[in-house]
Amino acid sequence: MRDIFNVGSTTLLVVVVLILTVLAYGLVRSRAMSSVSGDARKLHSLPNYYGYNAAMLTAIPALFVLAIWMLVQPMLIQNAVIDMIPQSAVNEGSSVNLVMSDVRRVANGLDAAVESGALDAQSARDLDVTGTDVRALLAGTGVALGSDVTPEVLAAAQRYRSMEYTGRWLMIAVISVLALAGLFIAMRTARADFRARNTVERFLLGLLVLAASLAILTTVGIVLSMLFETLNFFRLHPWQDFFLGTTWAPNFRGDSDLSILPLLWGTLYISIIALLVAVPIGLFAAIYLSEYANNKVRSFAKPLLEILAGIPTIVYGLFALLTVGPFLVNIFGRGENGLLGVDWMSGATSVLTAGLVMGIMLIPFVSSLSDDIINAVPQSMRDGSFGLGATHSETIRQVVLPAALPGIVGAVLLAASRAIGETMIVVLGAGAIARISGNPLEAMTTITTRIVSQLTGDTDFASPETLVAFALGLTLFVLTLGLNVLALYIVRKYREQYE
Structure with a gap:
């Protein structure tokens, strides 16, 4: 009954407000029309506007206060109840949140006991833990507690239950008054000159x-x-080491080397390889689909190409780990048993593995956006080029692509931002080693992978090894912002040339 009352009363209250809103719309619209004897031409506004105004006055204040109430009331009740629990009542190894969880469970159990007839309402308010096995009593109602019920927890639960009950009825009264007041004001303003x-x-x-x-x-x-947590990090760790160091070695002992340069290098290296794969293939595919393919081929090829955008990145990561990585090892590794007879690659995880797979993932971003941008170039520009004697390929190179260049640059930078923020492909395809190396066949890692690693597990948010994740995130944000600024500059520069 308690859960039904919690959810049902709020839902019913919203339904009542909505019914009053519809009623206000109809009543005020009719009243406005009646004030001019049915001649809408004498109204300042169309009749529907009077109804809309009434609906707004009825619904908006009531629903806004309801939303605020539902957010604030639990916090106020918890703050009032938590003061009743002394620190000694918190068992060693437990937390205040765990005790509050038991308080809420006891309150629910008291309501369940009242509903089942095990207790009456007065007994639930006056129940004392002395001489009463409250834990056993509530166990019969299906409520499981994390610990034995102490007198402090029982008293807090009784106050919690009382305050929540009172607050809910007060909420119903306030919201109802607001909705009715809005309806009343709307009725008063339903005049011809309003x-x-x-x-x-x-x-x-x-x-x-x-x-x-x-x-x-x-x-x-x-x-x-991110900025505030980054400042906390730099209070604990020198910024010179973060931006100028060359080693990433967190050890959670207070003497970690936390330099972003190895991570930044891995991020940019993998992203550049991905763009070298995605941009030519995606752009050539877009040119073919928009300029050469007939409608039948286009309607078949473009949806198939865009299917790549719907594949989860974890699938791409598994593809990199199980297929592309071993394939590259067969070519560049295994010594004399390899295809080239060299031993340049020792494992399936490498920069090249992640870059190739990420490039495949980015092809739809480049091709689909570039295709739409090329199709947006006015046909009159093509016709003018043909009229001057240019061939189809010359028209594409000298007219269509320059005119579409700002949008194409935007598509490429969108793909770059997507590559910089990718995580799963890097985790499975590139490895987790932070290093600065030019060899694409070695394992490396990126900023996003390290952010996840530093915030995973039982971490202390007061340590540099955890706070560094926010510094990494802020740096990644600034990097992406720089790409957007560069894109805006390029778009403006070339747009002026064709406007």
Whole structure:
């Protein structure tokens, strides 16, 4: 009954608000029409705008307060209840969160006991642990506790239950009053001279501004969260070693070498190989599909090419580990038993393995975007080139590709950003060794792989070996931002040439 009340009461409240919203729309629209004897031409706005205004006044404040209430009430109740639990009540090896979890379970168990008839409501409020095996009582209701119920936990659970019950009824009352108040105000404003359209349009404009602001604020929040943790890292670890060192060797003993250069080198090396594979193949595929292929071939080839974009990266990683890696070992490794009779590659994981597979993954990004961009070049430019006597290939090289160059550069940089942020292919295909080497047949690692590694497992967030993940993430963000700025510069430079 408690869970039904928790979920059901909120759902029912939302349904009631929505019903009042629909009712407000119809009533206020009808009232506006009645105020002008059914002649809509005498209204300042169309009749629907009066209904929209009523719906907004009824639903928006009520639902907004409901959302805030559901976020704030649990925190307020927990803060009030947690003060009742002394530190001595927290067993050694347990945490306050574990004790609070037991408090919530006891509160649920008390409600279940009341519903089953094992306790009445007054007994649930006055129940004392002395002389009563509360754990056994609640076990009969299906509630499992992490520890024995102490008097402090029982008292906290009783207060938790009481405050939650009171808060929920208060929430229902407040939300209902807000919805009815909105309906009342809308009824009062249903006059011929009320500028309903202006009010609705201002609200929609505010909604659009809010949506744009949320996107911006989310980005700012992400950057600030990484920045603050990065500053904490540099308080514990010298920035000179991070940016200028050449060794990555975290050991969690306080004397780690945490330099980004080996990781940055591996990231850029693998990304460059991937782009060397993806850009020519993807661009040539886009030119063929947009300029040479007939409709039948295009309708068949393009969907097949874009299937590559839908394959999970873990599958690409397994493909690199089980197929591409052993294939490269057969060519460049195994000494006299290899295809070339050399022993340059000792294992299946290498920069070349990850770069080749990542390049295959990026082909749809380059080809699909480039195809759309090339098709967007006006046909009049092609016709003009043909009219001057240029061949088809000359038109593509000298007219179509220069006109589409800004978009193609954007597609390539999007693929580069995708390559820089890739993790699973690198984990399975490139290995986990941080080093600076020019040999593409050696195993290396990237920034994203190290971020995952440093934050995995039982880690202490006050140690440099954990905080370094945020410094790595911020550096990766700055690198990606630099690529976007470069793309913007190139796009503007070449766009001026053709506008």
